[in-house]
Amino acid sequence: MDKYTELAEQIISGIGGRANIAALTHCATRLRFNLKDRAKASKTIISDLDGVIDVIESGGQFQVIIGNEVAQVFDAVQKVTGMLGEKIDVVEKEDLKVKTKITDKLIELVTGIFTPILPVLIGGGMVRALLMIATTYFGLSEESGSYIVLNEIYIAVYSFLPIYLGFAAAQKFRANPYVAAAVSLAMVSSTIQTSVQSDIGLTLFGIKMQFPTQGYGSSVIPIIITIYFMAKLEALCTKYIHATVKNILTPLITLVITIPLMFLIIGPIASYLQDLLGTAYTWIYNLNPALCGVVLGGAWQILVVFGLHWGIVPLGQINLAMYGRNTINAVTGPSNWSQAGSALGVALRTRNKKIRETALSAAITGFFSITEPSIYGVNLKYKRPFYIAVAVSAISGGIAGYVNAAALAGGPVGILSFPLFIGEGFIGFCFAMVFAFVGSAVLTYFLGYDNQND
Incomplete structure (x- = not known):
């Protein structure tokens, strides 16, 4: 075994x-x-x-x-x-x-949909990071074949996001994920988008179709609501259609009803709601980016402890789709290194070999954005290291907000994702990350760990 x-x-x-x-x-x-x-x-x-x-x-x-x-x-x-x-x-x-709370259901829903697609988001984001390094520091031309082909990997993820979200949402809502994939592909159809946004426009059943300016390629909420509707419709078909024709009529009815309703009703309304969320967050952020960074940066790892951070993750993708910048990752990213720094402080301070090995391993994984070993294996266990990490995270998040740093693609924030932040505020973001790690490590070493724990 x-x-x-x-x-x-x-x-x-x-x-x-x-x-x-x-x-x-x-x-x-x-x-x-x-x-x-x-x-x-x-x-x-x-x-x-x-x-x-x-x-x-x-x-x-x-x-x-x-x-x-x-x-x-x-x-x-x-x-x-x-x-x-x-x-x-x-x-x-x-x-x-x-019976569960609405907030619990929402967080479980977001977790269930976004967790399965994280690998492809990370992969696409890292390709984007490598291309930014190659073009900025190694002279790779954006006109070269290498750039064009590799950039298509990034585009395949972030310009067709509803396909991945739709498939994952179908699994979460217990619908047929392959039918959902067909619905999602229709949503991101370049032929339909081009026709709708042309001077002539496009009508469906005599109704003129409306598309968001940027299309649905990077949208989040429209496809999730669409697939939820599709799942309910599919369940009704499965329940009431006779078994002899169920396998033929269920997908047919599901597709021919869901896709038109998606374009005429669900998509426009859901896009409006998504824009409201993105605009509201951006308005709050722009009031005082530094203060927003302090609040989000300080609260982030506390939210991680309870798994509540998933409720905020979609806002980052919405922010990215609307403005091409994800400021949430910028102000919360340093908190990963704060937790890693506190774990390192414990590793350097303790005289217990087992604690040192655990803390050092946790600090290393924290560099790559995996903070749970630091949080649960070390920092929360001894309390003060966690409190120090949270305080330093707030300061670091404030720094990142002050310089208006932002990620240009999604994915966890760690040592490999630095190139995603190249642009406005990049130097300040790098400083915030280093400050988060060093500050937490030093403060934990001197103030956060009692050798009596050995």
């Missing part, structure tokens, strides 16, 4: 067995369980397992924090439990009819 299977069996036992699992997903570092009976799960037992960093309850979920190896443990849990259906979201529908 390998270590992942062994850990999976121990976790399943600790949460009350396979029969107590109503839903299972995972994000970058956590297994996220919806349980039928919370009383059957033991946080203490699971927290003490080798391979588990911590356990928290948030957003209506029982979250087991694993760290970088979460995907392997998730696969092992699926194999052990026999939950080998949809890999991203394994759900037993009848067991999810539990």
Whole structure:
């Protein structure tokens, strides 16, 4: 038995067995369980397992924090439990009819949709970063074949975002993801967009179609609402259409109703709502970028602790789609290095070999934007390192806001993503990141760790 299977069996036992699992997903570092009976799960037992960093309850979920190896443990849990259906979201529908807060449902929804597409967002963003380095420092021409081909990788992600969101949303809403992909492809059709935005325009059933100026290619909210509608329509078709023709008529009806409604009603209204959110955030940010940076920077890792940061993540993508700049990543990014710095401070201060190894490993992963090992494995455990990291994050976020730094693509903020911030405020952003790490490390070394913990 390998270590992942062994850990999976121990976790399943600790949460009350396979029969107590109503839903299972995972994000970058956590297994996220919806349980039928919370009383059957033991946080203490699971927290003490080798391979588990911590356990928290948030957003209506029982979250087991694993760290970088979460995907392997998730696969092992699926194999052990026999939950080998949809890999991203394994759900037993009848067991999810539990009253939860609207905010919890919203955060769970955003997590379930955005977590599966993070790898492609990160990949596309890193290609963008490499191209910016190559053109800025190594003379790569934007007219060259190499640039054109590689830039298409970035475009394939960020100019066709609804395709990925639509597929993930369909899995979350338990609809057919391939039908959803067809709907999403129609949304980003260049033929339709060009025709709608031409002088002549385009009509559908005699109604003139309206498109947002930038199109739907980088939009977030329109496709999610569209796929939610599609899922409800598909469920109705599945329920009422006779089994002999269900497989033929269900996708047909779903497509011919959803796509026209998407263009005529859902898309325009959802785009308006998205623009309102983006404009509102930008208005608040522009009132005082430094203050906004202090608030978001200081609060970010606290939100991460409870998994609530997912409620803000879509705003960054909306900001990027509307203005080509993501200021949220700029002001919250330094908080990753603040947590890493505090973990390093503990590693340098402690005389306990095991604590030093844990803290040093956590600090290294923090450099690459994975902060959970630092937060749960070290900083929260000793409290003061976490408080110091939060305080330094607020200052660093304020610096990034003051210089008006912003990311030009999405993805986590770490050592590899610096090129994404090249442009206005880049030097100030670099200073904020270094200050976050060094400041937290120094303050934790002198003030944040008591050697009695050894």
